[in-house]
Amino acid sequence: MARYRPRLKNLLNLAESSYMMLTRLLAGVDQANNKLEFHISDRLSYRLSILEQTAYTQLVKFEQLVNEQESLASKVYVHKPSMVIRLYDDARIVEVIESQYIRQIKPRYDYPNQQMHLPDEKRQTLTFLAEWLQLCLRQGRANAYITTNN
Structure with a gap:
């Protein structure tokens, strides 16, 4: 099997497009501790x-x-997608700092490995983020709830 080689141009394109979408979603929400919720349907919401x-x-x-209508087993045993993302305003890109409680995602992993990360884990994480943001932009009822925790 050929060794995976990350393509920097593709990673940067994903990081730049995700930055643009994320700044559109965060328009007007610019202070720490602010929260914005997006409701896609009765059973699907993001924060x-x-x-x-x-x-x-x-x-x-x-x-x-977590949806109130989900079964208890689903609430307890099925982990919901979660990411911590850093936006770099000067470079106009994003970096996924943490995804599904995995910190410091490397651009390439040897495969197989103990954690069972895919060779292109970073690219797939950025692709998932871009698709997630597109969903919120296209179908989300955005800016519905803006809260500040003081």
Whole structure:
């Protein structure tokens, strides 16, 4: 099997397009501890939370919310998608800091490995983020709830 080689151009394209979509979703929400929820349907909702705000970066948590109508087993045993994302305003790109409780995602993994990460885990994580953001932009009832925790 040929060794996976990350294509920097593809990774940067995904990071740039995700940055643009994420800044569109976060328009008007620019302070730490603010939260924005997107409701796709009665059973599917997402939350963006600004964890940290600095001069040139933002740290954002993007997570799927648990639905009240789900079974108890689903709530307890099925992990909902969750990511911690850093936005770099000067470079206009994003970096996924944490995904599904996996920190520091490498651009390439040897396969097989103990954690069973795919060779192109970083590319797949960025692709998933881009698709998630597109869903919220196209179908989400955005800006429905903006809350500030003081």
